[in-house]
Amino acid sequence: MSDETGRAAVVERAARAGAAVAEEHFRRDIDVETKGGKTDVVTEADRSAQRRVIETVRETYPTDAFVGEEEDELKAVPDSGPAWVIDPIDGTNNYVRNIRVFATSVAAVVDGEPVAAANVLPALGDVYTSDADGAYRDGDPVSVSDVADPERAAVAPTIWWGFDRRDEYAAAGGTLVERFGDMRRFGCAQATLSMVADGSLEGAVTNVDCNPWDTVAGVHMIRQAGGTVTDLDGDRWTHDDRGLVASNGDLHDELLAAARRIDEVRDDDR
Structure with a gap:
C-alpha cells in the first residue's frame, strides 16, 4: 500500500x-x-x-x-x-x-x-x-456540475462575515443573486464545498481569511472532482490565502468577478 x-x-x-x-x-x-x-x-x-x-x-x-x-x-x-x-x-x-x-x-x-x-x-x-x-x-x-449558464446556477456564500463586516455579507448576497440563478447558504463550509464537488452547487465564494479546517478538505475534493479553486486574484488557492473562489470551472470567471465585487466593499470601508 x-x-x-x-x-x-x-x-x-x-x-x-x-x-x-x-x-x-x-x-x-x-x-x-x-x-x-x-x-x-x-x-x-x-x-x-x-x-x-x-x-x-x-x-x-x-x-x-x-x-x-x-x-x-x-x-x-x-x-x-x-x-x-x-x-x-x-x-x-x-x-x-x-x-x-x-x-x-x-x-x-x-x-x-x-x-x-x-x-x-x-x-x-x-x-x-x-x-x-x-x-x-x-x-x-x-464530479462537478456541467452547468455553464449563470442563470441556471446555484451558488453559495461561505465562510461567515463578522458583525463588523455585514456590508460585505450583504454585498455577497446581492451580487450573487444578481449574477446567478439562485443562492444557498448552509452554515457549514465543508458541507458547502462538498456540494460543489458533487455537482449539487456550481460554486462557493468568500473574501475573508479562511481557516484551514474550514477549507482544505473540501478544496481537495473539488479539485479531484474536476473543479477549480482560486484566490481573489484567480491564482491557485493555497491554505494561507485570503478569500476562496470555488466552482465547477465553467462559471469560474463569473464567480471570481462576484468575489471581487464583494471585496470592493471591504476596500471602500478601509
Whole structure:
C-alpha cells in the first residue's frame, strides 16, 4: 500500500470516528460556550470529537502534526512534512440549533498540499471523500456540475462575515443573486464545498481569511472532482490565502468577478 493510499484510508476512518462522537451528542442537552464572539460557539462534543480523530490517526501515524480548531493543536498548516487538518464539528452553530447540516472534516496534508480528505455528515448520512484518483460521495465517484449558464446556477456564500463586516455579507448576497440563478447558504463550509464537488452547487465564494479546517478538505475534493479553486486574484488557492473562489470551472470567471465585487466593499470601508 502506498503512503497516499494509506493516508486516504486513515483520513476516512478518523473522520467517521469523530463524526460518531458528534452524532452521539447531537440533539442532546449539551453545554454551549462562546469563544471569540456571540456566534463563535463550541461544545464539549467539538473537543471530544477532535480527540477521537487524533487518537484514530495516531494509531497509524503517531508522530504526525495536527492542525485543529479546538484546544492546543497547530492553527496553521506546516509547509513541510505530514500533517492532519481537523474540524471536529464544522457548522457548530447548526449543531447547537439541532440543524442536521454539520460535518466532521479531516484532511491529510504532505508538504502543505492535501493528498486525501473526508467530510462526514452523520446526521444526513453522507460521507464525502477524495484521494489521488478522484472524489466520492458514499463510495460512488462524483464530479462537478456541467452547468455553464449563470442563470441556471446555484451558488453559495461561505465562510461567515463578522458583525463588523455585514456590508460585505450583504454585498455577497446581492451580487450573487444578481449574477446567478439562485443562492444557498448552509452554515457549514465543508458541507458547502462538498456540494460543489458533487455537482449539487456550481460554486462557493468568500473574501475573508479562511481557516484551514474550514477549507482544505473540501478544496481537495473539488479539485479531484474536476473543479477549480482560486484566490481573489484567480491564482491557485493555497491554505494561507485570503478569500476562496470555488466552482465547477465553467462559471469560474463569473464567480471570481462576484468575489471581487464583494471585496470592493471591504476596500471602500478601509
